[in-house]
Amino acid sequence: MSPAEHPTLRSLLARNDLGLALVSPDDALPEGALDRALRWVHSSDLADPTPFLSEDLALLTTGTQFDDVDGIEGYDAYVGRLAARGVLGLGFGTEVHRTGIPEELAEACAARGMPLFVVPYRTPFIAVARAHAEAIAAQAYARRSWALDAQRALALAALRPRGLDATIAELARRFGTWAGMFDATGAPQISHPADAVARPTLESLAEHVTEVLTRGLEAGQSLTIDDASFMLFTVGRGGHLRGVIALAIDALDPEARSVVTSVIAMAGLALEQSEQLTRSRRRLHTQLLASLQTDDPALARRVLGAIPPAPVVVAIAADAPAGPLADWWERRRADDGVASFVAESADGLVMCVSSGDEALIDEAALRFGIRIGASAPESYAAFSRAHAQALAALRRQTGQGVLRYADAVGTSILGALATDEARLVAESRLAPLRDHDAATGGALELSLRTWLEHDARAEPAAAALGVHRHTLRSRIAQAGAVLGVDLSSFPARAEVWTLLQTARD
Structure with missing residues (x-):
């Protein structure tokens, strides 16, 4: 990550001017024992210096604390205290208080995985500490230089x-x-x-x-x-x-x-800055949407350069996170080369895509968990109609996903007219007939529906109901009287048929 890593015990031992020598072979130590970041170098001849030590340092000693130690147990306890405190290495200054390193100390360090190294008589402890301090300073300078150089490079990249x-x-x-x-x-x-x-x-x-x-x-x-x-x-x-x-x-x-x-x-x-440009683009697209709704794509084609090839599908998303959805749609357009158009409107986020790419609409609904109404494929000369179809489908969509106009209203004009308001009117108009059947146990509504289904012909309708034709004619006359309509005229029969088709059963 940087041109200079933190000083370690290995880098300290590598200083030729200090003459430090590792007692235990490198391969006999735990992996990475010499390569942990060394924070400091401290010296002490206390039998237990750990209360005065911090973690990740090397300790130097001349061994006077071992004068009263007898047996390997005392040495092992000493090294154990250092290891538990987080000391990374032990340096022994020879020829100061005693010649050589006690064998028991070397055995205890080997058993604990503690790096043990010799500090020769010619090298003062202060020289070791100063060398490490200089390495830390050099590393800090290198890190600051790296950071400044990196920031300059990043500024140029931007x-x-x-x-x-x-x-x-x-x-x-x-x-x-x-x-x-x-x-x-x-x-x-x-x-x-x-x-x-x-x-x-x-x-x-x-x-x-x-x-x-x-x-x-x-x-x-x-x-x-x-x-x-x-x-x-x-x-x-x-x-x-x-x-x-x-x-x-x-x-x-x-x-x-x-x-x-x-x-x-x-x-x-x-x-x-990108958001500001995005907001400006969205405002422009909103204005272009208004232009497209005049069924003339000339302005949008001049401004955008490329618009989705006709026939196109128009989709409207409601209750959607307009910003993230529009961003996602624009990325898909850019990454996949899909010619598309997206704009915000009072009705929701409006999306326009070629009919061959309309699967993108389903993907948007699935990704964002939203409801979308989609039109049938239309030409730009009928863009306003496609927009109205998408809005009609959206209003009928009650759950997540895409509802297409053809699925919302089918191919029947009655299906297109079957709004909540229309159903309310139909049920209100039929209420007298239904109340009469409920009070008398009659079947006027069923008889009327069956009669109309058989083109107002008594013979086949009566046969379907299993009654005599005179009985059926009597029921039809009674139904007309209850509803207050003259069923001998076609407009009246058409209206009653529409009521029966629109009202809930």
């Missing part, structure tokens, strides 16, 4: 075409790992390197991102998916989170975090 994409790619290169960007809906938008994260892992990561966005979290989060570590950083604030930047990394030092913070700021600015 000025390129598709600046946000270039910035995320530069971030991935500077950190030497995968970096990605998710939009406000949790959908992955940018991934560098493109195939560095397996699809199942990316899908699981998108689920975590969606949860972060849904809960409105702003702080960075760490998580592990399939043994891969990631950190998530939200872009935006409070109730207006614009997306999430993800890094395949388990931790960041202050310099690395400052680089990520600058990327978050640049991403937020880029997305804000």
